[in-house]
Amino acid sequence: MIATWFVALLTFLYLGLLFAVARFGDRRADAGRSVITSTVYALAIAVYCTSWTFYGSVGRATTGGFSFLTIYLGPTIMFLFAAVILKMIRVSKTLRLTSIADFIAARYGKSQLLAGLVTVIAVVGIIPYIALQLKAISFSLKILFPDDAQALIPDALESLAFMPDSTAVIAIILAAFTIVFGTRHLDVTERHEGMVLAIAFESVFKLIAFLAVGAYVVWYLNDGFGDLFARAEAIPAIARLLEPESINFGNWFALTLLSGLAILMLPRQFQITVVENVDETHMRRAVWMFPLYLLLINIFVLPIALAGLIQFNGQPFEADTLVLTMPLAEGTNLMAMLAFLGGLSAATGMVIVETIALATMVSNDLVMPILLHGRFDFTTRKDLSGMIMLIRRCTIVFLLFLGYLYFRFAGEAYALVSIGLISFLAVAQFAPSLLGGMYWKEGNRQGALVGLLLGFAVWLYTALLPSFGKSGWIASDFITQGPWGIHGLAAHGLFGLKTLDPIAHSLFWSLLFNLGGYVIVSILTRQNANELATASQFVNINSSASLAPKIWRGTASADSLIELLKRFLGPKQAQSRLQRYAKDRGISKIGELKADADFVMFAETQLAGTIGSASAHVMVSSVVQEEELGFDEVLNILDEASQVRAHSRELERKSAELEEASRELRAANEKLMEVDRLKDDFMSTVTHELRTPLTSIRAFSEMLHADPEMAEEDRTRFLGIIVGEAERLTRLINQILDFAKLESGRVDWQVEQMDLRELVDETAESLGQLFRTRGADCVITLPEDNLPVLVDVDRDRIKQVIINLLSNAVKFVPEGNGRITVHLSRANGFAMVAVHDNGPGIPEAYQEIIFERFRQGGNTMTDKPQGTGLGLPISREIIEHFNGRLWVESTTGGTSATGDVIESGSTFFFTIPLSDA
Amino acid sequence: MPKAMQKTLLKLGIIGIGSLLLFNYPLLSLYRGTIGEWPVLYVFLFVLWLVVILIARRIAEPSTGVLYKPNADREAP
Numbered sequence: 001m002i003a004t005w006f007v008a009l010l011t012f013l014y015l016g017l018l019f020a021v022a023r024f025g026d027r028r029a030d031a032g033r034s035v036i037t038s039t040v041y042a043l044a045i046a047v048y049c050t051s052w053t054f055y056g057s058v059g060r061a062t063t064g065g066f067s068f069l070t071i072y073l074g075p076t077i078m079f080l081f082a083a084v085i086l087k088m089i090r091v092s093k094t095l096r097l098t099s100i101a102d103f104i105a106a107r108y109g110k111s112q113l114l115a116g117l118v119t120v121i122a123v124v125g126i127i128p129y130i131a132l133q134l135k136a137i138s139f140s141l142k143i144l145f146p147d148d149a150q151a152l153i154p155d156a157l158e159s160l161a162f163m164p165d166s167t168a169v170i171a172i173i174l175a176a177f178t179i180v181f182g183t184r185h186l187d188v189t190e191r192h193e194g195m196v197l198a199i200a201f202e203s204v205f206k207l208i209a210f211l212a213v214g215a216y217v218v219w220y221l222n223d224g225f226g227d228l229f230a231r232a233e234a235i236p237a238i239a240r241l242l243e244p245e246s247i248n249f250g251n252w253f254a255l256t257l258l259s260g261l262a263i264l265m266l267p268r269q270f271q272i273t274v275v276e277n278v279d280e281t282h283m284r285r286a287v288w289m290f291p292l293y294l295l296l297i298n299i300f301v302l303p304i305a306l307a308g309l310i311q312f313n314g315q316p317f318e319a320d321t322l323v324l325t326m327p328l329a330e331g332t333n334l335m336a337m338l339a340f341l342g343g344l345s346a347a348t349g350m351v352i353v354e355t356i357a358l359a360t361m362v363s364n365d366l367v368m369p370i371l372l373h374g375r376f377d378f379t380t381r382k383d384l385s386g387m388i389m390l391i392r393r394c395t396i397v398f399l400l401f402l403g404y405l406y407f408r409f410a411g412e413a414y415a416l417v418s419i420g421l422i423s424f425l426a427v428a429q430f431a432p433s434l435l436g437g438m439y440w441k442e443g444n445r446q447g448a449l450v451g452l453l454l455g456f457a458v459w460l461y462t463a464l465l466p467s468f469g470k471s472g473w474i475a476s477d478f479i480t481q482g483p484w485g486i487h488g489l490a491a492h493g494l495f496g497l498k499t500l501d502p503i504a505h506s507l508f509w510s511l512l513f514n515l516g517g518y519v520i521v522s523i524l525t526r527q528n529a530n531e532l533a534t535a536s537q538f539v540n541i542n543s544s545a546s547l548a549p550k551i552w553r554g555t556a557s558a559d560s561l562i563e564l565l566k567r568f569l570g571p572k573q574a575q576s577r578l579q580r581y582a583k584d585r586g587i588s589k590i591g592e593l594k595a596d597a598d599f600v601m602f603a604e605t606q607l608a609g610t611i612g613s614a615s616a617h618v619m620v621s622s623v624v625q626e627e628e629l630g631f632d633e634v635l636n637i638l639d640e641a642s643q644v645r646a647h648s649r650e651l652e653r654k655s656a657e658l659e660e661a662s663r664e665l666r667a668a669n670e671k672l673m674e675v676d677r678l679k680d681d682f683m684s685t686v687t688h689e690l691r692t693p694l695t696s697i698r699a700f701s702e703m704l705h706a707d708p709e710m711a712e713e714d715r716t717r718f719l720g721i722i723v724g725e726a727e728r729l730t731r732l733i734n735q736i737l738d739f740a741k742l743e744s745g746r747v748d749w750q751v752e753q754m755d756l757r758e759l760v761d762e763t764a765e766s767l768g769q770l771f772r773t774r775g776a777d778c779v780i781t782l783p784e785d786n787l788p789v790l791v792d793v794d795r796d797r798i799k800q801v802i803i804n805l806l807s808n809a810v811k812f813v814p815e816g817n818g819r820i821t822v823h824l825s826r827a828n829g830f831a832m833v834a835v836h837d838n839g840p841g842i843p844e845a846y847q848e849i850i851f852e853r854f855r856q857g858g859n860t861m862t863d864k865p866q867g868t869g870l871g872l873p874i875s876r877e878i879i880e881h882f883n884g885r886l887w888v889e890s891t892t893g894g895t896s897a898t899g900d901v902i903e904s905g906s907t908f909f910f911t912i913p914l915s916d917a
Numbered sequence: 918m919p920k921a922m923q924k925t926l927l928k929l930g931i932i933g934i935g936s937l938l939l940f941n942y943p944l945l946s947l948y949r950g951t952i953g954e955w956p957v958l959y960v961f962l963f964v965l966w967l968v969v970i971l972i973a974r975r976i977a978e979p980s981t982g983v984l985y986k987p988n989a990d991r992e993a994p
Contacts, residue, residue: 066958073940080933080973083926226954242956243949249942287929288974295966302959
């Protein structure tokens with residue numbers, strides 16, 4: 001048994017720690033050092049996991065097997081559609097929206113009626129959910145202290161007549177926390193950094209607590225996962241929970257969709273995810289970290305449920321509190337305390353954020369409109385900021401009091417136990433008007449109103465009232481029999497649809513009516529000018545928020561707007577924001593501000609952060625004389641705005657094109673420089689190549705000139721050398737000219753169809769004398785079919801290539817023992833000529849180099865040049881002109897791995913496409 | 918919105934649609950029986966869930982895995 005004082009001490013220590021964390025966060029924020037990092041933001045979003053998760057998931061798993069996971073898979077999937085969440089954040093930041101009611105109202109022309117309706121739905125749907133958290137706290141205390149309802153209250157105070165129970169004490173502490181850290185700023189759009197840090201801390205705490213209990217149950221009370229699963233498999237009633245057959249897939253999909261919508265629409269989620277977001281990039285982490293959190297907090301749910309079912313096999317037990325009762329039953333008090341504090345943190349986190357969110361909605365969208373429209377004369381007060389703050393704080397207390405009352409009133413009733421999903425259903429009704437408003441410009445106020453009313457009515461009838469009926473508060477016949485015995489109107493079998501689970505049934509009909517009403521009425525009715533403007537701003541917020549059209553025309557006094565701001569924001573705050581606004585526009589004094597459309601919009605947006613967009617619009621309208629803009633006028637303005645956007649896009653496109661063009665120019669310039677360098681290289685090589693024979697001619701001529709007595713034999717030899725070098729020089733110049741012509745594309749190609757067989761034969765024959773002089777044999781092998789090998793080429797040019805290859809071969813074969821083979825064949829639509837020689841071969845490193853200009857195989861420093869170095873490059877140019885290829889395969893000889901002698905030699909191949917004919 | 922951001926959001930959306938199919942009928946109905954002593958459905962759901970999270974992390978925060986990156990830990994104000 002745990003001592004009462006010890007539990008009380010730990011509870012208050014925990015709550016004290018929460019205050020300390022929040023205080024730390026606020027102090028850091030005040031010092032300009034924000035504590036809201038992307039990790040803190042992602043953890044704070046886990047406020048989604050309430051005591052319903054902490055205790056309830058295990059309870060659901062004992063009867064529904066895996067179905068509890070839908071509540072967490074839905075949000076996981078929804079967070080992957082981060083584009084939707086980012087758009088919500090962007091719209092809210094731009095328009096300084098404070099709550100989901102404000103968001104929907106702002107989209108539909110800042111309608112107070114719509115904001116009020118959304119607030120009412122949220123309050124009706126969420127207050128019981130807050131009550132459920134208080135019930136969880138109360139229930140856990142009851143398990144720890146079955147006989148003492150005032151366990152957390154010192155005995156000396158228990159005798160006081162007005163002293164409430166322990167749950168009320170915790171509710172009071174939570175109200176104090178919410179007031180201190182949730183209403184620090186008048187402007188709701190200013191962040192509550194301390195509160196967010198405290199919520200993130202609670203998320204970590206409840207996760208650690210749940211994982212600790214899970215590990216305790218799995219490894220301390222049992223022998224691990226395998227043991228638990230094996231024992232569960234042995235009991236058929238439990239084993240069926242682990243099979244897909246236990247899943248109702250229609251219900252599974254409905255719950256996934258429902259929880260996916262709830263993660264966007266629940267007021268507390270909107271508060272943390274959208275309003276408290278300080279940096280859009282924080283979503284990058286939230287996208288995966290929040291789902292990871294959900295995965296971790298669920299990993300032990302089924303094992304704990306199985307352990308409970310095995311332990312209490314067949315006997316009645318309270319499944320919802322297994323997390324707490326299992327350690328208690330084993331007498332592990334420390335673990336029981338950790339579980340209690342984990343459940344407490346899950347409940348308190350939800351209560352704090354949900355109360356702040358609802359209080360903002362109630363004060364801005366219910367209380368303020370009543371005050372503004374009522375007899376309250378706000379013009380007599382110079383500073384309303386204190387009063388607004390008081391209203392918000394009173395609303396917090398009132399909402400928590402309502403939650404507490406509902407908890408006390410409902411007690412163990414079904415209406416409270418089942419409220420989790422019913423609350424989800426209530427907020428899911430916001431989805432059509434909120435999501436439709438962000439992506440569909442034609443959606444209008446009347447459509448949203450009708451859709452919400454229909455959805456809310458169907459929700460009341462098919463979800464909330466049946467829970468009252470099952471609690472015994474009202475007659476329950478209508479649930480299955482229908483009112484007055486009309487079966488088609490049965491709350492759980494509307495229009496005869498009885499196959500769906502009650503939650504899936506309610507979701508289907510409420511969303512169908514809601515969406516149907518929204519779409520049909522929006523199509524049938526027309527937006528007013530104001531709505532049209534905001535619709536455009538919401539839908540186009542991603543394209544460019546700064547280009548949003550300012551649709552306003554009228555006369556206003558800057559002084560009265562300034563006065564209005566000072567009255568609602570407080571003089572100091574108003575002064576500071578006005579100065580910033582003036583500075584941005586290059587105006588030194590606030591008094592010089594002009595009441596143009598921009599300033600009116602600025603004033604309205606600033607007020608929206610404090611009293612909501614709908615009330616702000618009413619207040620600003622009260623001090624300016626707005627001229628009604630015609631629908632066509634607004635359309636024109638929007639058209640202009642979209643033209644501006646189009647121009648902006650056009651500019652972006654042109655800028656991208658310019659960048660591309662400049663990139664291409666840079667590349668072209670680099671290519672030109674490369675060509676220039678090649679030209680220089682070419683010139684220098686040509687000069688060098690010309691100088692070599694010239695030097696030789698000059699040297700021998702000088703020798704002949706200087707020595708008239710030279711022997712006849714020497715004279716003849718020298719003259720022979722001079723003639724040879726002169727011939728080489730002529731050949732070189734011819735080839736240079738030829739190559740230059742080829743490179744510049746100035747060759748006059750005489751293309752004709754011809755038989756390559758004849759050409760090869762004829763060319764080889766014409767070089768017969770050369771072969772004989774060198775003592776080389778030339779063998780020609782032609783296709784055996786004797787059919788012509790027709791190609792479309794310039795006869796002389798191809799002949800030039802064959803001559804070039806054959807004379808190269810002759811040059812390199814061994815004198816007296818040379819073997820040259822010319823082989824002609826056809827393959828794959830190409831004619832192929834292979835010229836093989838048994839020369840020394842070309843080392844692999846030179847096999848590609850020899851096709852470059854003035855490059856030859858061998859050592860250029862020591863070997864005597866064997867040609868001009870232009871023959872092969874020219875040949876390749878010619879062959880490539882006719883879409884063919886020219887390459888070499890060569891070996892320098894040696895011995896193979898098996899010991900065989902490999903003969904050296906080279907084979908030059910070229911291919912040319914065969915004629916089509 | 919920058920193009921890179923649009924691309925990231927598009928990729929995440931595609932994973933979202935894939936997850937919607939993955940975590941629903943009929944795929945879920947295929948996982949019956951056990952792997953060793955573990956129920957296949959339990960293993961399938963949690964492993965797949967983790968895989969989706971890891972993919973989302975890789976898409977949304979591609980540089981998180983880098984051990985050191987200048988200013989990587991600096992949060993925007």
